[in-house]
Amino acid sequence: MAILEVKNIKKGFGSTDVLKGVSFSLEKGQVLAIIGSSGSGKTTLLRCLNFLETPDAGEILVDGQLLNGGQLTDEQIRQSRLHFGLVFQNFNLFPQYTVLENITLAPKLLKQAEPAAIREKALKLLDQVGLLQKQDSYPYQLSGGQQQRVAIARALALSPQVLCFDEPTSALDPELTGEVLKVIRSLADQKTTMIIVTHEMAFARDVADQIIFMDGGVIVEQGDPHQVIEHPREERTKQFLSRYSES
Numbered sequence: 001m002a003i004l005e006v007k008n009i010k011k012g013f014g015s016t017d018v019l020k021g022v023s024f025s026l027e028k029g030q031v032l033a034i035i036g037s038s039g040s041g042k043t044t045l046l047r048c049l050n051f052l053e054t055p056d057a058g059e060i061l062v063d064g065q066l067l068n069g070g071q072l073t074d075e076q077i078r079q080s081r082l083h084f085g086l087v088f089q090n091f092n093l094f095p096q097y098t099v100l101e102n103i104t105l106a107p108k109l110l111k112q113a114e115p116a117a118i119r120e121k122a123l124k125l126l127d128q129v130g131l132l133q134k135q136d137s138y139p140y141q142l143s144g145g146q147q148q149r150v151a152i153a154r155a156l157a158l159s160p161q162v163l164c165f166d167e168p169t170s171a172l173d174p175e176l177t178g179e180v181l182k183v184i185r186s187l188a189d190q191k192t193t194m195i196i197v198t199h200e201m202a203f204a205r206d207v208a209d210q211i212i213f214m215d216g217g218v219i220v221e222q223g224d225p226h227q228v229i230e231h232p233r234e235e236r237t238k239q240f241l242s243r244y245s246e247s
């Protein structure tokens with residue numbers, strides 16, 4: 001059974017239809033990569049999944065449970081968000097808190113466990129992303145790559161069923177991109193269920209179990225990563241990927 005089912009999600013802003021009926025499913029432990037040009041609807045889709053935007057139509061189901069539909073209360077939205085973790089492009093760490101405080105803040109506010117247990121889990125996550133020694137540092141003392149790894153640990157601290165990444169390396173220098181991709185690759189090896197919006201084509205091909213190419217608010221092509229990236233069937237996919245063929 002799919003851990004996530006997205007059925008005919010639509011979203012518009014004013015007179016602009018950004019998502020025009022997007023459907024896909026994801027099995028537990030799978031990695032889905034979403035590629036496409038800027039403005040194709042990728043980020044809006046992630047924001048709808050994380051209940052930062054409300055879809056105009058369609059269904060989002062996790063473990064068979066319908067999360068949206070009708071007028072949701074603030075509490076229902078908060079509960080629905082807990083199924084997902086989101087790692088943003090620009091880290092979004094709280095500058096006034098240390099690395100450890102950034103990771104433990106949400107679990108403490110939600111009273112997910114005793115403070116000692118929350119701290120212990122946060123330290124394990126920091127060790128997992130290779131930053132245990134930075135627990136008392138502040139975000140400004142870290143490189144962009146280190147900040148993004150802290151952001152990944154923070155998202156994992158709430159034990160989401162699906163971890164989402166919105167172009168996690170787009171704000172990084174090329175030298176720092178590798179360290180973040182290495183962490184995401186290790187999460188994939190541990191069968192973490194993930195959705196990754198990315199422009200890193202080789203990474204998407206090697207790490208994802210399935211890939212979606214979006215354009216104009218719809219899924220143009222979907223399937224095995226090697227097939228979609230190396231032998232795309234749709235002309236629009238071929239045009240998009242031709243820009244990456246020399247890299």
